[in-house]
Amino acid sequence: MDERNDLILNIQKQFPKLSKGQKRIAQFIIENYEKAAFMTASKLGMETSVSESTVVRFANNLGFEGYPQLQRALQDIIKTKLTTVQRVDMGKEYSTDLEIVERIMKSDMDNMRHTIEMINAAKIETVIDMILNAERIYVLGLRSSKSLADFLGFYLGLILGNVVLVGHGISDIYEQMLRISDKDLLIGLSFPRYSSRSIEVTRYAKEQGAKIVAITDSEISPIANMADEYLTAKSNMASFVDSLVAPLSLLNALIVAIGMREKSDIKEHFNKLETIWEKYKIYDGDY
Amino acid sequence: MDERNDLILNIQKQFPKLSKGQKRIAQFIIENYEKAAFMTASKLGMETSVSESTVVRFANNLGFEGYPQLQRALQDIIKTKLTTVQRVDMGKEYSTDLEIVERIMKSDMDNMRHTIEMINAAKIETVIDMILNAERIYVLGLRSSKSLADFLGFYLGLILGNVVLVGHGISDIYEQMLRISDKDLLIGLSFPRYSSRSIEVTRYAKEQGAKIVAITDSEISPIANMADEYLTAKSNMASFVDSLVAPLSLLNALIVAIGMREKSDIKEHFNKLETIWEKYKIYDGDY
């Protein structure tokens, strides 16, 4: 991965052309990019004794539409390098429970907004086609992505039937994927910090000829690189918790879209389930 | 449950005072509230041959700030009665994959906005205090709420250590809760359609003297009624999938707030984990 070097190199390359104030920004970022990535334009301005609009022009000069885009690029670089310990420290300036809760939830909303903006109609359609055309669909998600995998596996299983959720029970992932072939699809869910095991298993599936769909946080994630197609959703690095709110919403939406394509089938399944649920009183009847 | 009757009764009570057009709206809602709950103000106007602004005034006359609030009240009533089959039909007017995906994700954002608005500082603090003061914390979530429970149990377990995630493995929930007592806390996660089993287990915990915190969708949910304290997050009924995006974001935020209270402890834990993760190459090192 040399993305970091790319941005930093670019800053160094532009350096001679920059104004005096912008040079101070550049210097600060090169030396403190991990800190800079979490400063507002105004704070970065204060730190380097320039106006906020100078900071914005600096971002423009580097080819970014605005400061938020530069900031995001900086965050993307360091994101996967931040340890949980550093992430605990990031929350330090908030004093009340309420402030923390509101900050985290608003950050989740930002991630969702960002995720919706990135949606690409063609990619969505390709992914759904790949899912509907696969002979078997393997769903992979480890560590914090496991609850995403459980959710996706549960609903895809209801709609489609030919779904295998790997990484459960007494057998190993490879044993569960023993028969994966070029007619099959692996849906890999992987968000920072990327699990080594998920990457390894995805590589194995690819070697067996299976198609790969990645659900991940960026087009440069290790699993996206191996995928035939990928969808991205922003995960949250604003705390020591891996926030998977936007990814969950994307999965929600994907499941519903698949369901709409298989509508008569799933109505039949749900009719059957409703009968069972009522017979065995699975849901509370008074509500 | 008499909430439905309350709203319908209120409409009937206001009926004499309403304008001719508003009476047609009232009539239509009383007879078709399940349909009305999903119409826009303009569609409801067309259906009853009144203007959109008449619909809005009708909502105001019933004491609602606007039509969206009336609509939400109608949706709340019927929410838990909609079967999955009806919910599949609700998606019918959308034609492209993209439209569906965007609609679902925007609906998740609405839920999040609504959830943030409902946040109550005192409740948050009480819940965190209850969690930090419990001798043991039992985390309960079944069916689609199980992935929420997994997520909460995982992080609370990292931070606190005295956490039991029930409903896993070969033992039954009651066997796992054999020793629950009045020094312990049960955190019950329950969203529509409410699992009968979750209600039953929560009642059992209460009978054993345990404190109850409910994380649920409304103050009138069955599990909120039994709880010593509760937090609410909007779940989604816009499709056959139980959307738990806003609840997941609330849990995220809650976990971070708890972590901030126990900051030195969790830094120590994470320091230890980082060493282990590096030693066993749990995370991808190139990213």
Next chain:
Amino acid sequence: MDERNDLILNIQKQFPKLSKGQKRIAQFIIENYEKAAFMTASKLGMETSVSESTVVRFANNLGFEGYPQLQRALQDIIKTKLTTVQRVDMGKEYSTDLEIVERIMKSDMDNMRHTIEMINAAKIETVIDMILNAERIYVLGLRSSKSLADFLGFYLGLILGNVVLVGHGISDIYEQMLRISDKDLLIGLSFPRYSSRSIEVTRYAKEQGAKIVAITDSEISPIANMADEYLTAKSNMASFVDSLVAPLSLLNALIVAIGMREKSDIKEHFNKLETIWEKYKIYDGDY
């Protein structure tokens, strides 16, 4: 269930023809059959002031080959009625850890011996044919039978591929069995005390037209009654632990016999797995 009445009625019917000493035995058994079922012939003789050989003749008069057969019949009657609390008390006369360990393990060996004696070549072949001919094989085992189901599901999955282990993860058993049909097979594992849920689920599978194979403790168990074919293995009631040693050995043997029928296939699978295991260092290389 009138098995109890049958044996007791039979004793009462034979009563007039019995010798004086045998009458005392009969009386004692009728009044204390739950106690008698766990006495040796010699102890029962002492209790009723007769010789051990009188006890044996008494068993013969009732049509049993010997005392062990009578005793087993008594145990079968009460087996499923004994609560765990009674079963804890059954261990009372043993004083050292060693005595307990040896008693339990010897009792497991007796169960195995008994199980091997009951093996029926035709039943074994039928069960294997049913397994190899099914389109999908669902494996069901709940509560203490769940570890048996995990074991069977794991190895059948390796050999055959079309295996679904139900009762795991976030979906409900019925959701996992949504598509079960008359081309499919349910293997139900059920040992005393019989789980109500297992019986209910097996009934559901039968209603959907699926074939049923029961692996259970006796031909009169509830699940055997519903099965197209069944195999029996003795479970242990000598303690509060449900001993599933003989059932596990039967599953072992069944899996190997299926493997031998599919030999070239499984060699191919294992060749592939050995390569993976070596590549990822799954097994310790020094041993």
Next chain:
Amino acid sequence: MDERNDLILNIQKQFPKLSKGQKRIAQFIIENYEKAAFMTASKLGMETSVSESTVVRFANNLGFEGYPQLQRALQDIIKTKLTTVQRVDMGKEYSTDLEIVERIMKSDMDNMRHTIEMINAAKIETVIDMILNAERIYVLGLRSSKSLADFLGFYLGLILGNVVLVGHGISDIYEQMLRISDKDLLIGLSFPRYSSRSIEVTRYAKEQGAKIVAITDSEISPIANMADEYLTAKSNMASFVDSLVAPLSLLNALIVAIGMREKSDIKEHFNKLETIWEKYKIYDGDY
């Protein structure tokens, strides 16, 4: 591991003193020990043109009580080297399902007999003391040993309460063992082929100061080497299935012995559970 060399070296050392016929046996074993380990004395005699009694004397000369002991030593050497593929081939000479089933189950009985013979009263007592004195008990078993771990964890959890079954759910083993300390105990279950991960995790627990109890197949297994105390049970290598019948029986017995020490406690727990089981109809009432 040089056990193999030890036995082979010993044969080579004794070689000069052996009779002509015994020399042929020695030669054959050195060159074909993997084959010899599964021959009867009579077959080995035929292969090397000596009488069966010469084979027995050969075993005696090497210091073994009889041929079975020599054979077992040979089997122990190669056991962990046999791949699943070789183990599939080992079943080749059996033609009917019944023969296979009986052979496997009898081999399980042999393992149990062998295991009972090896029981050591002092070790049993030490292990039970260690279990009862630990602050927390972590139960570890991976791959095929996982169903053993589930079983042990389930019952120990009922009896003792302070039990953590690791290797489940979305968190990693190390995260579940984050707080393990020198007041705690790890019970490691490990049978051939030994999982590398289990060895690694046991080493980690030891480094944290925890006491280690190994339940394994021999005193020279990797996990026994790290343990403060260990118990052995014979596992089966007669097929491609890891037979864990004797280990399961040993766990059964161990659980009952622990239960007898905590008798009044577990009666109280079971009384409570019986009430719950009846209330929620967990067990079938007709049986």
